[in-house]
Amino acid sequence: MDNFKTLKAKLNTQGYRLTPQRQLIFEIFQTLPTGNHLNAESVHLLLFERGEVMSLSTVYRNLKIMANIGIIREVELAQAQKHYEPKTISIHHHHIVCIQCHQIIEFENKSIIQQGLKQVETMGLQLIDCKFTLQTICPEALQRGCPTISSNWVCPRFLKTDKPKSSNHQQLH
């Protein structure tokens, strides 16, 4: 329950209350398997599966607030929608995404931040976070003739691996 105390304290210092909705969203991220990234729709769906009814706009609003306060981390991936991951992950955690199938490969690299930090420090700024995303095309999509490829094509990699729910969420509809 210590986690809820931290959550409450972080919200309160920024003038927000710990509402049941924020607590539920926080729980989703606490139990999220490593390597998963959620957008507002997938958070909405996971809440629904737990029997919690929350409007999509409430989810959007609270994700934004929780990211601003530093409870979760907002990341730009291949899709236009924002994705979120737990804030507990390392600042050296970065992403490689395929622009065709939206798969996400995570990697750690310390030299990226070391370069950035030099620049930031000489300017007297305080570093908050470092987000680095490499946009790529996977070999499977290249082989299929990307970029002239049907939009409902599903990368064979998804068929044999256990995919996080959110990343190819859009393609399932």
Ligand SMILES: [Zn+2]
């Ligand atoms: Zn791909």
Ligand SMILES: [Zn+2]
């Ligand atoms: Zn990540």
